[in-house]
Every structure is written in structure tokens, then in C-alpha cells.
Amino acid sequence: MNENAAGAGAATGAVAAPASGGRRTQRERKRATVSRLMDATISAIAEVGYAGTSIGEVCRRSGVSRGGLFRHFDSRLDLVIAAAEEVAARHLATARAWLGGHGGGLREALPMMRERHRDEINIVWFELAVAARSDAGLRDRLAPVADRFYRAISDLGRHVPELAALSDRDRHLLISTVRDLFDGETISRALVPEPGVEADRLTLIAEFAEFFIARRT
Amino acid sequence: MNENAAGAGAATGAVAAPASGGRRTQRERKRATVSRLMDATISAIAEVGYAGTSIGEVCRRSGVSRGGLFRHFDSRLDLVIAAAEEVAARHLATARAWLGGHGGGLREALPMMRERHRDEINIVWFELAVAARSDAGLRDRLAPVADRFYRAISDLGRHVPELAALSDRDRHLLISTVRDLFDGETISRALVPEPGVEADRLTLIAEFAEFFIARRT
DNA sequence: TGACTTAGCGACCGATTGGTCTCTAGGTTG
DNA sequence: CAACCTAGAGACCAATCGGTCGCTAAGTCA
Known part of the structure; x- marks a missing residue:
């Protein structure tokens, strides 16, 4: 009842x-x-x-x-958008705290970033992003939040020594690519987990980033 | 009525x-x-x-x-699983046809793969994969289909000359990574489109793949 | 204290959900 | 043709959906 x-x-x-x-x-x-x-x-x-x-x-x-x-909250949509903003803020706060307290370089920052993208908080974000694709009302409200969120993630890269030297454009290219990869991985691993591949992949991404940085500087 | x-x-x-x-x-x-x-x-x-x-x-x-x-169909779930199998089959058939009729190397295969992952067919697949994360009934039925599908995608790589020389393990690592990346990209671009970044990213992936192949052979 | 405002509750609303059941239409087989 | 079976239709079901409304509880302020 x-x-x-x-x-x-x-x-x-x-x-x-x-x-x-x-x-x-x-x-x-x-x-x-x-x-x-x-x-x-x-x-x-x-x-x-x-x-x-x-x-x-x-x-x-x-x-x-x-x-x-x-x-x-006037509607379910309002509630959900508030949650999206909260979730983006928490994600950034956690990452910022890590980058602040930790002097770590690229090889430590990448596992941290992957962990953030596997966290409940980012799963919520991603769930909303996927739903927004086929829900115009949600998409209209979520798009500006996403724009700010994605830009903030790329900006965080400035705190990683190896990435600081890159141009804004190159850093954004690199980080947004890794971000999309981690988000895609989060979905496929829920269906078909491959721990061995995941471990190798982290090394691969690190090599990729170093390759990219070497070419652009 | x-x-x-x-x-x-x-x-x-x-x-x-x-x-x-x-x-x-x-x-x-x-x-x-x-x-x-x-x-x-x-x-x-x-x-x-x-x-x-x-x-x-x-x-x-x-x-x-x-x-x-x-x-x-006995239930909505049965209908949806049948659709998932159909969608995986169509994705593979289209990719196979392209690889067969086309002698193209890596630089042509990558845009083809990206196109396949942006196609309605793969969007349906991805939509189901995301839903399966929080729906145990769907996940149980979709997981075996996903396992076969993902393996088949990696196997397709054998038809790309540059990838043929790689070990099964390395080829799977490379292709599953690109697959996850393209799937993640499909979502973020629906919310925040960045055509310039997408173009740069394709070049970047190609360069990295060549770097990876050179190191492993 | 008494008038007023905001917070919070839950019965209720029409619309929609996945699924069932009965019935008719159409194809098969002796 | 008659008997039988599968294909397909759509009224109907209980459960749940997002949202409303009238009400009481709690805090504010003169």
C-alpha cells in the first residue's frame, strides 16, 4: 500500500x-x-x-x-537532469581531487580515468547519454550539460605533466578518444567480460598516448 | 481503436x-x-x-x-533476442561483403568499420547491449549472442592484409579496442557532435594501428 | 499566539504496459 | 467436400506509468 x-x-x-x-x-x-x-x-x-x-x-x-x-521537481525529466548535473559534478570532483593530491603521470592517470568511467557515477551519466539518443526531450536538456562536462574532462588533462605540453586541440582529441573508448568498454564488458584483454588494453592505451605525444611535440 | x-x-x-x-x-x-x-x-x-x-x-x-x-514469439524478450541475432547477422554480412569485394587495406577498412558502427543496425545492437546491463533477463539471453558476435568481428580482421600477420590475441586486442571506441563515439556524438575531432580521430587510429602492427611483427 | 507559507503525504486519474483468450480466416490433408 | 490445423485479429486483463489535488504537518513572522 x-x-x-x-x-x-x-x-x-x-x-x-x-x-x-x-x-x-x-x-x-x-x-x-x-x-x-x-x-x-x-x-x-x-x-x-x-x-x-x-x-x-x-x-x-x-x-x-x-x-x-x-x-x-516539476517532472521526471527535471529530476533526471538534476541527477545528471550532480553526477557530472561528482565525477569531476573525484578526478580533480585525485589529480590534486597525486602528482602521478600518464601511466597512473589512465587507470584512474578508467576507474572513474566504470564507477556507478559515470554509469549513470552514460545511461542518460544513451537514453538521450532516442528521447528528444531528454537530449535537448542534457546536451548543454554534456558539452560542459566533456570539455571539463578534457581540461583536467592539463594536470597530467605529459599532456600539459600538448595544444588544447590535441589534448582534447586524445582525451575524448580515451573517454569514448572507456565508455564503450564499460558496456561490452558487462556482456562479455575479458579481464586479460582489458589488462592488455590499458597498456595499449598508454603506448598509444605516448606515441601520440611523441609525434606532436 | x-x-x-x-x-x-x-x-x-x-x-x-x-x-x-x-x-x-x-x-x-x-x-x-x-x-x-x-x-x-x-x-x-x-x-x-x-x-x-x-x-x-x-x-x-x-x-x-x-x-x-x-x-x-512467446514474449517481448523472445522478439528482441530474435532481432538481436538478425542485427548481428546483417552487420557481419555487410562487413564481409565489403571485405570480399574490396581488396582494401587498413586505411580503407577503418572508415568502413566506423560506418558499420554508426549504422542503424549497430545502433540497435548497442541499444540492446546497454539495456542488458541493468536487465538480468535480457543479459542472460544476449550474452551468448554477444560472445559470438564480438568474436566474429575480430575474426573479420584476418581479411585485412596488415592485420593478417598479427597473432589472434593481438588482432583481437586491437579490433575489440577500436570496436569499443567506435561504440562510445556513437553515443557522445549524438549529444555533442564534433566533426573536426572525429576526422582527426580516424587518422589518429590509423596511425596508431600501423605503429602497433610495426611493433608486434 | 494566530495568520501565513512551505514541506510532505497518499488517494486518485487517464493512459499505457506485457500478456491472454476467444474467435474467424485461410491453408492442408484425407 | 469435411475435418483439421495454423495464422491472425482484437477485446480484454491486472499492473504500472507520470502527474494532480486536497489535505495535514512543520516552520516563519507579525
Whole structure:
């Protein structure tokens, strides 16, 4: 009868916890609920896909009612676009943190990049990108977000010493190519896993990048 | 009221046309209907995605009734798996025909491969591969088909002179990598098209493939 | 405190989903 | 021709879809 089964357990509601006592401001209440909805939407897309992420599914996972959801998002599309922006931001934040704290060169950055593209966060992104191909409404809303996201990924390459010397154009060519490759690999490996090939491929990509850099500098 | 609007116009029903006169055998009737359903399923997945390819959508496109559809396929999953097998077969047939009639080397084979991966046929395949990630029933049925399909693609490489000398392992590594790259590219370009980058990328892949071949032989 | 606003709930709506069932049309076989 | 079988049609089913609406709960502010 009641869709709200998950409760607040899975949510990161603590983010907007009251500063003191049991009383929360309206701002805090709103933030906490939106945050639970975001987490639920992201995990739903990752686990049951874009098509399976119905309003009911998100309500079930978040413990928020339909009425509560539609208070903060006008439509499913609005919810999903918010999740896409969140997911792009998290992906970049994690990668940036790694590049900042780690002085690593190309041979360390590539496995990091592959790991990022296999993470739940990027799977959600990719799921939305694929759905956008055949859903005009989603595509129109997602395209500008994608444009910024993809550019930001290429810009991150500046923090890798070997790539810093490349022109913007060459660096973007190289990184966008590796990005597409990792995304394609994420799909084929879900269907036909080939751990040996994957290991060899990482070496191959590193050789490819070094070959490319040598030719262009 | 009636879903059957398309009629027989869009179908390739002519394949199973009666040998003479207006009378058809049961075999011919069945073949013609299944063929119309396959074409409708493939075009539907290509245009409205896997999730949008409902039984109703396929019936509308094919002009076959629900009863007629379920006469030949026990479930939507059966229909979709049949379409996947058809799509893999067509992809390979087209590529094989090109490689047979054309003596072309690597520099011609790569654009052909990219074109194949952008074709409606491969988009249908990829749409199913992505859906299979979060749909266990689909994944179980699609995995063996995918295994054969992917292996066949790598085997096609033997017909490209430059790749013939490589070991099976190296050839598979190279071709599966390019395959994943082209599939990933097909998605990102639908959202953020970059014709200039795509042109540069094709050259880049060719140069790298030549570099790889030189190192391994 | 009392008036007002925002957050959140869940019954409800019409449309659509995958699938079933009964019935008719058409081809096959004695 | 009669009996039989497969092909195909479409009304119908329960479940689920995205979204609405009237209501109560909680926070704000005079």
C-alpha cells in the first residue's frame, strides 16, 4: 500500500542536519529531502537503468512520497537532469581531487580515468547519454550539460605533466578518444567480460598516448 | 481503436511472396509476418530505443496484431533476442561483403568499420547491449549472442592484409579496442557532435594501428 | 499566539504496459 | 467436400506509468 519503505537510512540526509536540537529550518528540510531524492535517483539509474527509474522507484528508494517529490521537481525529466548535473559534478570532483593530491603521470592517470568511467557515477551519466539518443526531450536538456562536462574532462588533462605540453586541440582529441573508448568498454564488458584483454588494453592505451605525444611535440 | 495502421507498405514481405498467383503456403505466410515483425522491431529500437519498443509500437509499425505477434514469439524478450541475432547477422554480412569485394587495406577498412558502427543496425545492437546491463533477463539471453558476435568481428580482421600477420590475441586486442571506441563515439556524438575531432580521430587510429602492427611483427 | 507559507503525504486519474483468450480466416490433408 | 490445423485479429486483463489535488504537518513572522 505504502511506497515509502526505505526510510531515511540510505540517504545522506545528515548533510542538512539541524545545527542544534531536533528542529530544522525549512531550508534544511528541503535540502535533506532533495538530497535523498538525488541519491535515490542516481542509485536507481545505476541499478535498474534510465527506463526502470520510475517515479515510484525513486519514491520507494528515497522514502519520499510522490507529493513530496513533485514539490521539488516539476517532472521526471527535471529530476533526471538534476541527477545528471550532480553526477557530472561528482565525477569531476573525484578526478580533480585525485589529480590534486597525486602528482602521478600518464601511466597512473589512465587507470584512474578508467576507474572513474566504470564507477556507478559515470554509469549513470552514460545511461542518460544513451537514453538521450532516442528521447528528444531528454537530449535537448542534457546536451548543454554534456558539452560542459566533456570539455571539463578534457581540461583536467592539463594536470597530467605529459599532456600539459600538448595544444588544447590535441589534448582534447586524445582525451575524448580515451573517454569514448572507456565508455564503450564499460558496456561490452558487462556482456562479455575479458579481464586479460582489458589488462592488455590499458597498456595499449598508454603506448598509444605516448606515441601520440611523441609525434606532436 | 486499431493499432494496425502501417499496413504492409514498410515491410519486406516480398521476400516470402507467393511463387504464383495470390495464394500463399502457411510457410510463406509465417515467413512474411515474422519478417515484417523483425523489420518493425529493428526500426523501432533504432528510433525510439529499447524501452520505447513496446509490443504496441511494434504492432503499429508492422501492421500485425498483438495476437499475430504472440503467435510467433512467446514474449517481448523472445522478439528482441530474435532481432538481436538478425542485427548481428546483417552487420557481419555487410562487413564481409565489403571485405570480399574490396581488396582494401587498413586505411580503407577503418572508415568502413566506423560506418558499420554508426549504422542503424549497430545502433540497435548497442541499444540492446546497454539495456542488458541493468536487465538480468535480457543479459542472460544476449550474452551468448554477444560472445559470438564480438568474436566474429575480430575474426573479420584476418581479411585485412596488415592485420593478417598479427597473432589472434593481438588482432583481437586491437579490433575489440577500436570496436569499443567506435561504440562510445556513437553515443557522445549524438549529444555533442564534433566533426573536426572525429576526422582527426580516424587518422589518429590509423596511425596508431600501423605503429602497433610495426611493433608486434 | 494566530495568520501565513512551505514541506510532505497518499488517494486518485487517464493512459499505457506485457500478456491472454476467444474467435474467424485461410491453408492442408484425407 | 469435411475435418483439421495454423495464422491472425482484437477485446480484454491486472499492473504500472507520470502527474494532480486536497489535505495535514512543520516552520516563519507579525
